[in-house]
Amino acid sequence: MAAQMWRVVSIYRVITLVYAAVLIIRDSGSYAHPAGGWAVLAIMTAWTGVTVAEYRRPAGREAWVIATDLCVAAALIISTRWIETAARVSAGAPTIPSAWAAAPVLACAVAGGPWAGLASGLLISVADLAEHPALPAGSTFSGTVLLLIAGGVSGYLVRLGLRAEAEIERAARLDAAARERERLARGIHDSVLQILALVSSRGGALGGEAAELGRLAGEQEAALRALLADESQPDLPPGLLDVRSLVEPFADARITVSCPATPVLLPAVTATGLSGAVTAALDNVVRHAGPDARAWVLVEDEGWQVRVSVRDDGAGFKDGRLAEAADEGRLGVSHSIVGRLREVGGTACLTSTPELGTEVELRVGRT
Amino acid sequence: MSGEPDQATAASRPVRVLIVDDHPIWREGAARYLAEAGFTIAGTAGDGAQALRISAATRPDVVLLDLNLPDQGGDEVTRGLLAAHPSLHVLMLSASGARQDVLDCVTAGAVGYVLKSAQLTELVAAVRSASVGQPVFTSELAGLVLGEYRRLAGPGGATAPAVSGRRSAMERSPAPQLTDRETEVLRLVAKGLTYPQISERLTLSTRTVQNHVGNTLTKLQLHNKAQLVRYAMENGVD
Numbered sequence: 269m270a271a272q273m274w275r276v277v278s279i280y281r282v283i284t285l286v287y288a289a290v291l292i293i294r295d296s297g298s299y300a301h302p303a304g305g306w307a308v309l310a311i312m313t314a315w316t317g318v319t320v321a322e323y324r325r326p327a328g329r330e331a332w333v334i335a336t337d338l339c340v341a342a343a344l345i346i347s348t349r350w351i352e353t354a355a356r357v358s359a360g361a362p363t364i365p366s367a368w369a370a371a372p373v374l375a376c377a378v379a380g381g382p383w384a385g386l387a388s389g390l391l392i393s394v395a396d397l398a399e400h401p402a403l404p405a406g407s408t409f410s411g412t413v414l415l416l417i418a419g420g421v422s423g424y425l426v427r428l429g430l431r432a433e434a435e436i437e438r439a440a441r442l443d444a445a446a447r448e449r450e451r452l453a454r455g456i457h458d459s460v461l462q463i464l465a466l467v468s469s470r471g472g473a474l475g476g477e478a479a480e481l482g483r484l485a486g487e488q489e490a491a492l493r494a495l496l497a498d499e500s501q502p503d504l505p506p507g508l509l510d511v512r513s514l515v516e517p518f519a520d521a522r523i524t525v526s527c528p529a530t531p532v533l534l535p536a537v538t539a540t541g542l543s544g545a546v547t548a549a550l551d552n553v554v555r556h557a558g559p560d561a562r563a564w565v566l567v568e569d570e571g572w573q574v575r576v577s578v579r580d581d582g583a584g585f586k587d588g589r590l591a592e593a594a595d596e597g598r599l600g601v602s603h604s605i606v607g608r609l610r611e612v613g614g615t616a617c618l619t620s621t622p623e624l625g626t627e628v629e630l631r632v633g634r635t
Numbered sequence: 636m637s638g639e640p641d642q643a644t645a646a647s648r649p650v651r652v653l654i655v656d657d658h659p660i661w662r663e664g665a666a667r668y669l670a671e672a673g674f675t676i677a678g679t680a681g682d683g684a685q686a687l688r689i690s691a692a693t694r695p696d697v698v699l700l701d702l703n704l705p706d707q708g709g710d711e712v713t714r715g716l717l718a719a720h721p722s723l724h725v726l727m728l729s730a731s732g733a734r735q736d737v738l739d740c741v742t743a744g745a746v747g748y749v750l751k752s753a754q755l756t757e758l759v760a761a762v763r764s765a766s767v768g769q770p771v772f773t774s775e776l777a778g779l780v781l782g783e784y785r786r787l788a789g790p791g792g793a794t795a796p797a798v799s800g801r802r803s804a805m806e807r808s809p810a811p812q813l814t815d816r817e818t819e820v821l822r823l824v825a826k827g828l829t830y831p832q833i834s835e836r837l838t839l840s841t842r843t844v845q846n847h848v849g850n851t852l853t854k855l856q857l858h859n860k861a862q863l864v865r866y867a868m869e870n871g872v873d
Contacts, residue, residue, distance in 0.1 A: 472755070490752070
């Protein structure tokens with residue numbers, strides 16, 4: 269970015285050198301000292317060569333080079349006083365270096381920002397005024413104003429550009445760091461998961477206290493697995509939720525959650541209502557099917573509707589015993605499930621087979 | 636299933652297992668335990684390339700394959716193993732149960748997958764089923780397979796977007812479909828019912844239930860194979 273700006277300064281300098289040369293060739297006949305005009309052109313050409321070379325490399329952009337640049341430009345402006353005739357100067361003839369003298373102002377602005385640009389613009393303007401024997405005409409004033417604006421504004425723009433560039437670089441660095449952290453975390457998560465899985469499966473086989481340790485490891489293993497599954501999800505469209513990421517965390521040693529491999533998207537309100545109903549259904553299992561009962565949650569996306577089934581392997585009951593179930597408070601819970609689903613436009617249905625447990629099927633339509 | 640002749644000899648000849656896992660603790664632990672349970676350990680490998688070499692040398696009956704290997708994806712290794720030795724059976728072992736990876740491996744030809752946190756008795760049972768080509772269907776896998784059929788049947792994948800670009804480019808041949816019975820059976824498996832429970836509920840023989848389950852997997856695998864061939868031909872891969 270900085271290198272490009274310095275190149276712009278050099279391009280400006282070369283173009284304005286050509287412009288100044290054209291003016292000198294055209295006007296040299298009417299100069300008081302034409303040889304002086306040619307000398308100034310020679311100095312400008314030489315100095316252009318020096319600065320283009322110097323400003324190309326960062327080491328050449330030192331303060332003293334830029335200061336010398338300014339002094340050369342100022343001196344050449346003031347030399348106009350001896351080279352031009354007094355009459356032409358008073359009539360508003362351009363200075364010998366003309367627009368070329370603004371190049372060091374741009375250099376200052378690029379190197380030092382808006383204030384340096386403004387200050388150097390002021391210096392060149394002072395040289396412009398000093399060139400005139402009397403108070404100058406309006407055109408020089410507007411030239412002064414233009415110089416000041418050019419110095420200040422380009423300095424400001426350069427700073428803005430550099431800051432934007434630094435900001436982008438910083439963001440890219442942060443992004444890379446985050447990705448690296450993520451990569452490391454994946455490795456660590458995987459190792460931890462492997463060990464937890466090992467402890468959980470071996471502990472269960474050993475029995476006794478080891479089985480308890482295994483059970484604890486198994487709980488953490490399921491939680492970490494759910495977390496990792498959630499992390500790997502792509503960004504969702506706004507307002508939608510993946511039902512899987514809401515239901516997955518229920519999985520533990522006794523609850524198995526089965527889902528499709530692709531996201532099951534529902535409007536956020538519907539998805540939350542559905543997962544609330546799943547929570548209620550699982551509470552129901554714990555309360556009525558006994559602490560040892562296992563449960564299975566199946567999420568299905570049928571396109572036009574999403575179906576979530578919650579089945580337990582508890583004792584279950586005959587349909588004829590529904591009244592009895594109601595007395596036990598079991599139906600009450602199912603009513604609360606039905607209520608939750610109705611709020612989001614879904615239906616729930618409770619079926620039970622003796623010996624095969626109880627199943628709650630929740631359906632929500634897609635509109 | 637291809638395991639019919641094996642079944643008769645299964646009792647007399649020990650099942651040879653190759654264990655492929657990049658975690659040494661796991662590899663050694665599983666090897667020791669499976670040996671204790673009466674299996675012969677044909678070898679162990681730490682990555683996919685090694686697995687291909689060792690399986691060529693030792694000809695195992697079952698390859699117990701970790702889903703996440705450092706060098707290749709589980710589906711790639713599965714395809715490579717089965718291409719070289721069509722008679723062996725690949726059983727996936729996964730710590731994370733990453734759904735798409737599991738599904739990719741199963742459609743590539745694996746007979747099923749076991750979570751690493753499964754009880755060792757479950758692991759033994761799974762390896763035993765795998766050794767006779769019997770699909771190892773957990774309820775999670777049933778959920779994944781159901782979802783995959785629905786994704787394939789839908790317009791460009793049910794309502795959900797296809798996960799990888801390669802898939803969507805490949806899906807142009809008619810999607811495989813489940814019969815009503817197969818769907819019914821799969822849903823019951825996904826809800827945690829055992830085969831005997833399912834056969835009781837649907838008044839089918841356990842054998843028929845097993846066949847239905849096996850068919851759902853075979854159809855997916857055939858579809859996947861056909862798609863790969865089509866993809867290879869369209870893209871000029873020999």
